[in-house]
Amino acid sequence: MPATWPCPGPSGIADEYAVVFDRARPVRLLIVPPLFEEMNRTRRMLIETQCRLDGLGIDSMLPDLPGCNESAQAFPAQSLGSWRDAMAAAARHFAATHVLALRGGALVFPTSLPGWVLEPQKGSAILRQLLRARVLAAKEAGREENSTDLLEQGRNHGLELAGYRLSAALVAGLDAAVPQDEGQRVIRQSDLGGRPLWLRSEPGEDPAQSAALARLIAAEASA
Amino acid sequence: MTLTDQTDTDLRSLLNDVLGLGAARVAAMTADSGLFGALPELDSMAVAGLLTEIEDRFDIVIDDDEVDGDMLGTYGDLLTFITRKRGEA
Known part of the structure; x- marks a missing residue:
């Protein structure tokens, strides 16, 4: 119900x-x-x-x-x-x-x-998978991105991953959470x-x- | 069973988990069976999940720049890639 x-x-x-x-x-x-x-x-x-x-x-x-x-x-x-x-x-x-x-x-x-x-x-495993999906999608579209730079950008400014707009707090939180x-x-x-x-x-x-x-x-x- | 046979069995099992195709269809895959680009279920999110599980189950690390059509184009490509990575470990 x-x-x-x-x-x-x-x-x-x-x-x-x-x-x-x-x-x-x-x-x-x-x-x-x-x-x-x-x-x-x-x-x-x-x-x-x-x-x-x-x-x-x-x-x-x-x-x-x-x-x-x-x-x-x-x-x-x-x-x-x-x-x-x-x-x-x-x-x-x-x-x-x-x-x-x-x-x-x-x-x-x-x-x-x-x-x-x-x-x-672990949060880092969830984040890694989301970052990887974004890098793969970019590659298909002919753009080069890498997880390390994206993670840094996400921790400071937030980031769109797999259709979700993650806040900087969510990125940083996931990166550290167990x-x-x-x-x-x-x-x-x-x-x-x-x-x-x-x-x-x-x-x-x-x-x-x-x-x-x-x-x-x-x-x-x-x- | 050789290492390669076991890798083959484990990879088919994992593909079945991710794709939900059923054991029979997965067992019928050959080295030439197309994966990325051939199966609509395998979008970038599904591939990301597949790669993460491959790392866990086969105890290997896959760099972003190793992931491309050569590695994921067919079942044979992926099996060869994992076998090679396990050999390096």
């Missing part, structure tokens, strides 16, 4: 969307999605996981990161800091008891909640079976994988 939640932003409180399965049950899972393209590639998998969790008696909320998906906030105004503030606000608003962060979501999730991080990714997990359990792809859907160039789905993820969370949340 779609719901809205109040999210702090540079122009005050903005309404953001979340996909919510809420029946006021004791375990309430906040899901922090991956960043950039991986968010789109994993969306069907995550919502299928939410359906499965619902069937296993667990509430879940998948909020938009400000500037992403349905958000009306400006992407260029975002940083890892703004996403951390937003996810902390979502956790409070929905009274989350647990958290699941995927991939780059592990850079911005509320660390005070117990829970899980799925194949967490997954924040503190005692949350790391889930690996091999724990779920199947193939990693965030790699897929076109979004895919794998109900068996979503079911495995939901079962794992349900078992460990009640343990």
Whole structure:
């Protein structure tokens, strides 16, 4: 079900969307999605996981990161800091008891909640891939660019990468950020079976994988 | 299994992860099967993801200026490139 939640932003409180399965049950899972393209590639998998969790008696909320998906906030105004503030606000608003962060979501999730991080990714690895996509696209267009110069430019002035206008703060933040997990359990792809859907160039789905993820969370949340 | 055979198997598996073509279509690829420029799924973002995964799974480092049509044009080109890089390591 779609719901809205109040999210702090540079122009005050903005309404953001979340996909919510809420029946006021004791375990309430906040899901922090991956960043950039991986968010789109994993969306069907995550919502299928939410359906499965619902069937296993667990509430879940998948909020938009400000500037992403349905958000009306400006992407260029975002940083890892703004996403951390937003996810902390979502956790409070929905009274989350647990958290699941995927991939780059592990850079911005509320660390005070117990829970899980799925194949967490370093910020520098995310940035490297975005820079590489830009260098490749430039090469196809007959222009020479290189990652080192682009990174320097991005850290000082911001940069457009893969269709996203990244602020200087976001570039610098990604370059330095490592997954924040503190005692949350790391889930690996091999724990779920199947193939990693965030790699897929076109979004895919794998109900068996979503079911495995939901079962794992349900078992460990009640343990 | 030789190193090259294993690299071939691992590369097909990785291409299947990125392209989602299914194991059968990936298994049917030959050295002449076109990649970059031949498969619409392989845009610059997908190639960037593919290269990053190649670095992780094959434990090699790929410089920006090594990436071009000679390296990514066909399945055989890419396999040759990775095999050579692994030999240098």
